[in-house]
Amino acid sequence: MRSWIAFVLSLALSLAVAQSQTWTMATPYPDGNFHTINIREFAREVEAATQGRVVIRVNSGASLLPHPQILPAVRNGQIQLGEVLISLLANENPIFALDSIPFLVSSYEDAQRLYRVSKGEIENWLARRGMVLLFSVPWPGQGLYTKKPINSAADLRGLRFRAFNPATARIAELTGMIPTQVEAADIPQAFATGIVEAMITSPSTGVDSQAWDFARFFYDLRAWIPKNMVVVNRRALESLSPADREALLAAARRAEQRGWEASQREASSKTAILAQRGMQVLQPSPQLVADLRKVGETMVNEWLRRAGATGVNIYRAYLGR
Secondary structure, eight states: OHHHHHHHHHHHHHHHHHHOEEEEEEOSSOTTSHHHHHHHHHHHHHHHHTTTSEEEEEEOTTSSSOHHHHHHHHHTTSSSEEEEEGGGGTTTOGGGGGGGSTTTOOSHHHHHHHHHHHHHHHHHHHHTTTEEEEEEEEOOOOEEEESSOOOSGGGGTTOEEEEOSHHHHHHHHHHTOEEEEOOGGGHHHHHHTTSOSEEEEOHHHHHHTTGGGTOSEEEOOOOOOOEEEEEEEHHHHHTSOHHHHHHHHHHHHHHHHHHHHHHHHHHHHHHHHHHHTTOEEEOOOHHHHHHHHHHHHHHHHHHHHHHHHHHHHHHHHHHTO
């Protein structure tokens, strides 16, 4: 009898071990970034809730894959999870460009409403490619970093500008700047070598890249509030037991709420750090805002033409029409 009990216990332990999974996740942002901090908390919660049956190994700072390669790696099953900037995919589907159009969104309430009306289309696009949206978290409002004072769009003309997605490349074109593709991890070197002279990005990225070492001015435009999304390979998700799958999805829901709250705190705290480090933190001139709003209007019209009926319906839903 003792031998039989020992065999049953051994078999049960073997099955438990066989069912445990270690997943790989890639994110392009450093460990100190609030997105990465939130993701690591998500991973800890998943491991605890599944009693170690699902362990997520987070590879931060583009240490595993460059940013543009993360989503394809999730899609083909090379890794199970990944985080990407939604607007990086704007050339794949116009829906991904919507949250990076200047001045379409001016508050977190606007950003949340835009997320609600566009989320379904994002989920459908991912589902057709074997992926599931777990959660999405916004960046703080985007501001302008420069080496020289900027009072209008005319002052931007001819500057080499960091473009990290199709939307920022289009902004550069419409304002007469020269777009140059530069990932977040390469910002300091790009400024130091003169590859770029200006950028629009969040206070978080400004602090991560120690912008005070290469830029003098930060204009708090809050021009748009872009989002990241965390996605999972659908087959990997479906391989989990129902209980473990629900535990992971519940942790994702908490991560989304926690991330939105953290983003709002981040906006003020990181802007304060830029000022403490010696940057001139300024409000944009009325002329600069007016010029960039015109850019935004042009980009909205271009977007509506590309997005077709689906885009028009989403845009109208966002406006409450």
